[in-house]
Amino acid sequence: xxxxxxxxxVLKYIADSVDVAKRPNIFQSIxxxxxxxxxxxxxxxxxxxxxxxVHHNFHAILQKQFQNLHYSSGEHxxxxxxxxxxxxLSLVGKRPFYQDVRDMVxxxxxxxxxxxxxxxxxxxxxxxIEPELLPAIVVTHDTRLSSFRYYKTSANELExxxxxxxxxxxxxxxxxxxxxxxxxxxxxxxxxxxxxxxxDLCDEKGxxxxxxxxxxxxxxxxxFLVPDSRDYNERTIKKIATEQKRMSIDxxxxxxxxxxxxxxxxxxxxxxxxxxxxxxxxxxxxxxxxLKLSKHNQPQMDLETYQ
Numbered sequence: 001x002x003x004x005x006x007x008x009x010v011l012k013y014i015a016d017s018v019d020v021a022k023r024p025n026i027f028q029s030i031x032x033x034x035x036x037x038x039x040x041x042x043x044x045x046x047x048x049x050x051x052x053x054v055h056h057n058f059h060a061i062l063q064k065q066f067q068n069l070h071y072s073s074g075e076h077x078x079x080x081x082x083x084x085x086x087x088x089l090s091l092v093g094k095r096p097f098y099q100d101v102r103d104m105v106x107x108x109x110x111x112x113x114x115x116x117x118x119x120x121x122x123x124x125x126x127x128x129i130e131p132e133l134l135p136a137i138v139v140t141h142d143t144r145l146s147s148f149r150y151y152k153t154s155a156n157e158l159e160x161x162x163x164x165x166x167x168x169x170x171x172x173x174x175x176x177x178x179x180x181x182x183x184x185x186x187x188x189x190x191x192x193x194x195x196x197x198x199x200d201l202c203d204e205k206g207x208x209x210x211x212x213x214x215x216x217x218x219x220x221x222x223x224f225l226v227p228d229s230r231d232y233n234e235r236t237i238k239k240i241a242t243e244q245k246r247m248s249i250d251x252x253x254x255x256x257x258x259x260x261x262x263x264x265x266x267x268x269x270x271x272x273x274x275x276x277x278x279x280x281x282x283x284x285x286x287x288x289x290x291l292k293l294s295k296h297n298q299p300q301m302d303l304e305t306y307q
Contacts, residue, residue, distance in 0.1 A: 009237060010039070011143065012223070012244060015216035018144050039078070043172035044190065045143055046079040046165055047218075048153070049127075050135030051120040058135045061155040069162050077169035079162070119225060122289045126217040128208045128282075137161060139199070141172065141190045142183050143215040149194060152204035164197045220248040224293035245294065252287045256280065 017032040039045075052059040062081065073079060124131055127138060133152055140148040153161055168190070175181060175189050191207075199205075210217050223244040259280055 009240070011215045011219040012240065014039070014143055015213050015219050018213045018215070039143075041075065042078045042169070043076045043141065043176045044078075044165060044169040045140050046077065046162075047138040048079060048081050048135065049120060049123050049129070049138060051131075054120075055135050058153070058155045058158070061158060065159060069159070072166065073162065074166045074169055076173040077162075077166050079165075119221075122221045122224075122293060123218065125285060125289055126221045127214070128210070129206070133204060133206070137165075137199075139165070139190070139194065140214055141176075141187045143218075144213050145183055145187055146210040146213055147184075147187055147207065148214055149191060149205065149207050151199050152202040154202055157201040161199055161201055164199055168193045168197055168199075220244065221289075221293070223248065224290065245290070249287065249290050249294075252283055252290065256283050256287070259283070 013029070013032045013034070014036065016029070017036060020032065048062065050058055050062070066081065069079065120134065121131055124134060124136075127148070127150070129136055129138070129150055133150070135153050136150045137153045138148055138150045151161065171193055172186070172190055175186055181189075223241040259276055263276060263280075
């Protein structure tokens with residue numbers, strides 16, 4: 001199944017369910033249960049991240065092939081076009097998602113055309129993927145996990161890679177039915193299948209393990225792209241997104257403050273060689289990305305609060 005852009009609300013509630021699971025005596029909300037239920041039939045998740053301005057040939061192919069990929073991806077593979085998708089194309093699978101937020105990214109990039117590539121950079125950065133590795137296909141068994149694989153893709157290899165992913169999704173579905181396998185073990189099985197079926201057709205791949213879940217990393221960035229709207233349902237989503245934006249920035253600032261305490265006794269000359277220096281750099285980049293996105297949407301509220 002293809003989704004023009006991943007649902008912000010679904011990813012947000014999946015991320016929340018991971019946090020709740022770590023806290024005793026707290027139950028999942030109805031929204032969390034519905035989000036998890038909407039994804040239970042899928043065994044492989046793939047996210048296409050690309051810059052439509054830089055990778056214009058790839059973008060043209062994705063637009064042309066999106067509908068075919070949607071109908072040929074089977075029942076157990078769901079893929080998302082995170083940056084842009086075919087215009088005037090609204091696809092609904094057997095199990096439709098809550099909110100197609102392609103429009104919110106389109107609105108953002110039309111308002112700030114000089115930063116039309118910025119959402120691609122922000123999403124890649126949130127997953128620790130270098131921009132030069134785009135376009136890329138990010139693959140995981142479950143977005144509640146913090147680990148994933150990513151593979152460079154191209155206009156020439158996209159269709160073949162997705163054909164192989166479809167086959168892998170059917171194999172993975174058999175493992176998903178086994179109750180005694182943890183999510184982590186299923187992820188290991190997926191990695192073995194990816195290696196066996198040689199998804200790395202462009203000879204560049206990588207893996208990453210985030211501090212938080214993949215759903216949290218992606219929904220944090222998407223929360224900054226939700227535009228203002230007079231529609232009641234969209235205003236509700238905007239309210240949820242605004243709160244998540246604040247929490248996202250607060251988490252980064254809190255982490256930086258904790259690291260500052262840890263480094264109080266470190267000599268400045270030794271700072272660059274300290275094992276925490278890379279973490280500090282990464283957090284500062286993340287904070288800069290969040291503030292850049294905030295500046296476009298609500299400059300007074302967000303930037304003045306966190307300067």
